[in-house]
Amino acid sequence: xxxxxxxxxxxxxxxxxxxxxxxxxxxxxxxxxxxxxxxxxxxxxxxxxxxxxxxxxxxxxxxxxxxxxxxxxxxxxxxxxxxxxxxxxxxxxxxxxxxxxxxxxxxxxxxxxxxxxxxxxxxxxxxxxxxxxxxxxxxxxxxxxxxxxxxxxxxxxxxxxxxxxxxxxxxxxxxxxxxxxxxxxxxxxxxxxxxxxxxxxxxxxxxxxxxxxxxxxxxxxxxxxxxxxxxxxxxxxxxxxxxxxxxxxxxxxxxxxxxxxxxxxxxxxxxxxxxxxxxxxxxxxxxxxxxxxxxxxxxx
Amino acid sequence: xxxxxxxxxxxxxxxxxxxxxxxxxxxxxxxxxxxxxxxxxxxxxxxxxxxxxxxxxxxxxxxxxxxxxxxxxxxxxxxxxxxxxxxxxxxxxxxxxxxxxxxxxxxxxxxxxxxxxxxxxxxxxxxxxxxxxxxxxxxxxxxxxxxxxxxxxxxxxxxxxxxxxxxxxxxxxxxxxxxxxxxxxxxxxxxxxxxxxxxxxxxxxxxxxxxxxxxxxxxxxxxxxxxxxxxxxxxxxxxxxxxxxxxxxxxxxxxxxxxxxxxxxxxxxxxxxxxxxxxxxxxxxxxxxxxxxxxxxxxxxxxxxxxxxxxxxxxxxxxxxxxxxxxxxxxxxxxxxxxxxxxxxxxxxxxxxxxxxxxxxxxxxxxxxxxxxxxxxxxxxx
Numbered sequence: 109x110x111x112x113x114x115x116x117x118x119x120x121x122x123x124x125x126x127x128x129x130x131x132x133x134x135x136x137x138x139x140x141x142x143x144x145x146x147x148x149x150x151x152x153x154x155x156x157x158x159x160x161x162x163x164x165x166x167x168x169x170x171x172x173x174x175x176x177x178x179x180x181x182x183x184x185x186x187x188x189x190x191x192x193x194x195x196x197x198x199x200x201x202x203x204x205x206x207x208x209x210x211x212x213x214x215x216x217x218x219x220x221x222x223x224x225x226x227x228x229x230x231x232x233x234x235x236x237x238x239x240x241x242x243x244x245x246x247x248x249x250x251x252x253x254x255x256x257x258x259x260x261x262x263x264x265x266x267x268x269x270x271x272x273x274x275x276x277x278x279x280x281x282x283x284x285x286x287x288x289x290x291x292x293x294x295x296x297x298x299x300x301x302x303x304x305x306x307x308x309x310x311x312x313x314x315x316x317x318x319x320x321x322x323x324x325x326x327x328x329x330x331x332x333x334x335x336x337x338x339x340x341x342x343x344x345x346x347x348x349x350x351x352x353x354x355x356x357x358x359x360x361x362x363x364x365x366x367x368x369x370x371x372x373x374x375x376x377x378x379x380x381x382x383x384x385x386x387x388x389x390x391x392x393x394x395x396x397x398x399x400x401x402x403x404x405x406x407x408x
Numbered sequence: 409x410x411x412x413x414x415x416x417x418x419x420x421x422x423x424x425x426x427x428x429x430x431x432x433x434x435x436x437x438x439x440x441x442x443x444x445x446x447x448x449x450x451x452x453x454x455x456x457x458x459x460x461x462x463x464x465x466x467x468x469x470x471x472x473x474x475x476x477x478x479x480x481x482x483x484x485x486x487x488x489x490x491x492x493x494x495x496x497x498x499x500x501x502x503x504x505x506x507x508x509x510x511x512x513x514x515x516x517x518x519x520x521x522x523x524x525x526x527x528x529x530x531x532x533x534x535x536x537x538x539x540x541x542x543x544x545x546x547x548x549x550x551x552x553x554x555x556x557x558x559x560x561x562x563x564x565x566x567x568x569x570x571x572x573x574x575x576x577x578x579x580x581x582x583x584x585x586x587x588x589x590x591x592x593x594x595x596x597x598x599x600x601x602x603x604x605x606x607x608x609x610x611x612x613x614x615x616x617x618x619x620x621x622x623x624x625x626x627x628x629x630x631x632x633x634x635x636x637x638x639x640x641x642x643x644x645x646x647x648x649x650x651x652x653x654x655x656x657x658x659x660x661x662x663x664x665x666x667x668x669x670x671x672x673x674x675x676x677x678x679x680x681x682x683x684x685x686x687x688x689x690x691x692x693x694x695x696x697x698x699x700x701x702x703x704x705x706x707x708x709x710x711x712x713x714x715x716x717x718x719x720x721x722x723x724x725x726x727x728x729x730x731x732x733x734x735x736x737x738x739x740x741x742x743x744x745x746x747x748x749x750x751x752x753x754x755x756x757x758x759x760x761x762x763x764x765x766x767x768x769x770x771x772x773x774x775x776x777x778x779x780x781x782x783x784x785x786x787x788x789x790x
Contacts (some may be wrong), residue, residue: 110627118620127737221449231452233642235674238649249627251655326617327649328674330642338614367644377584377611379621 148338154316349400
């Protein structure tokens with residue numbers, strides 16, 4: 109029983125991280141039907157920016173929690189700006205081109221950003237100051253670290269904030285309108301380019317937050333770290349129903365859960381197999397994903 | 409007009425080709441060497457250590473006045489990314505560059521196919537880091553190994569577990585590469601033979617960051633010792649940090665790929681007490697100190713785990729070429745077999761098979777540094 113509870117705690121943490129990354133994929137897909145392969149790189153860049161800022165701010169003599177908070181906000185801002193720049197340079201010129209062209213451009217951006225990180229930050233893993241969030245609770249075999257609580261709480265806070273943004277604000281309304289029909293939205297006076305740029309920025313900011321949490325949780329970041337979680341988060345987004353925000357959360361949690369339980373009860377080497385079997389099975393029986401809406405032909 | 413332009417263009421191209429040939433003919437007699445190691449990807453850190461170690465060796469030889477009969481030494485570093493396909497492509501590229509000696513590769517799974525490609529052109533390959541026994545057991549005459557072998561490493565690790573640490577049960581995890589899994593299986597077999605209970609042998613995937621599921625298993629199994637056979641130190645650090653956080657209180661032990669100054673830098677306090685098997689490098693010996701100073705001055709970093717082995721591999725090749733008076737592979741091989749010198753990593757001398765012997769030592773992390781703990785050859789503590 110204790111073993112099961114511990115594994116459940118592990119799943120929620122991992123699922124939370126996947127969900128935060130998956131949100132970026134899902135929002136961008138929802139609005140311009142582009143699978144943004146460079147999204148994992150925003151996650152890595154956020155992780156790097158976080159460690160650079162935390163060390164810099166700590167050197168200024170600030171309290172560790174203030175450093176962490178500031179670093180989180182600033183890295184999210186940095187990645188948001190970076191995502192807007194990428195959108196402007198690599199995707200906007202291709203908006204009228206075929207979707208394949210935009211997809212290839214996204215792959216190119218991913219390779220560019222990953223190698224850019226390698227050349228500027230070096231090939232070695234960069235250690236994170238894990239002391240800030242060290243410690244935790246322990247009951248017998250079950251242990252919960254402060255960091256795991258922090259990840260879950262931050263994920264929930266960010267998700268609530270995102271939901272409020274999408275469903276309660278003007279820009280959220282504009283985003284929903286643009287995702288339903290770009291031309292119609294433009295006709296009623298919505299600046300669709302600005303809405304799309306905002307969507308990219310929000311997605312990247314969430315990925316940056318995930319990057320910092322992963323860095324703090326696992327203790328280091330490196331320039332390849334965006335690739336594998338990027339693929340998993342993409343799978344989570346598809347599983348939950350790409351384009352749907354709640355779906356991304358559910359997808360993230362399911363992928364996290366399947367991975368952890370496959371590794372815990374069968375063997376670590378089979379966990380990816382099971383994660384993707386679930387993905388294939390869901391897509392076979394429910395092609396739009398768990399929470400996906402029925403999409404009419406004009407959008408597919 | 410168009411025709412005229414075309415003619416001029418054609419002439420210009422021909423002129424380029426001709427001057428190109430001209431330069432080729434009067435080119436200097438350069439000794440061409442290559443390195444093969446993962447310069448990108450998750451193992452890039454170790455790969456760059458190998459490239460830099462080789463560069464330092466070439467610099468040392470240059471400072472000593474170079475090699476007689478050659479005007480200069482040129483290095484062609486290649487990226488294998490620890491991928492067998494890319495390693496073979498890199499080997500072919502080095503063949504095209506007319507390289508005569510190669511230092512590399514890092515991952516055994518790259519070294520094995522690449523050495524077969526290089527063997528077709530009889531190019532000498534000296535691996536500083538591939539410890540899989542298979543590397544030198546395929547009857548190839550072009551392959552030499554400066555580091556130790558896993559069929560010596562596994563018994564050394566198990567002997568330490570039984571005689572020194574006094575453990576009764578172990579839990580093994582590897583990340584499924586030719587090297588890491590091969591070694592983990594060797595340890596499992598040796599442990600069973602020595603009467604140590606192997607509670608489980610589990611695997612993780614390369615590129616994983618989250619080991620919480622497997623570590624929960626380790627914690628539930630409660631072994632005396634947790635043996636970590638991963639392909640590099642960065643993933644080793646992730647494993648160690650998470651193990652400590654989960655409250656795994658078994659003795660932690662890694663192998664030669666987990667051994668790297670970086671693991672201490674990343675895992676910090678979590679790495680304290682970790683044991684690792686690695687070749688015995690005498691860091692107080694003059695040869696190592698000279699190498700250390702040069703390396704630090706040139707790269708700004710301290711040498712990585714395999715830098716010294718790469719340095720010695722390159723030195724062995726250069727010394728053999730010097731003794732042979734040419735880069736002819738048959739002559740160089742004969743000289744390599746005769747060679748014996750005190751290198752930065754150990755006293756280098758190769759046997760007929762290409763091996764140079766293993767001298768595994770168990771190191772322990774103490775106050776943020778790897779300290780020699782127990783010598784497998786003498787069976788005594790330091």
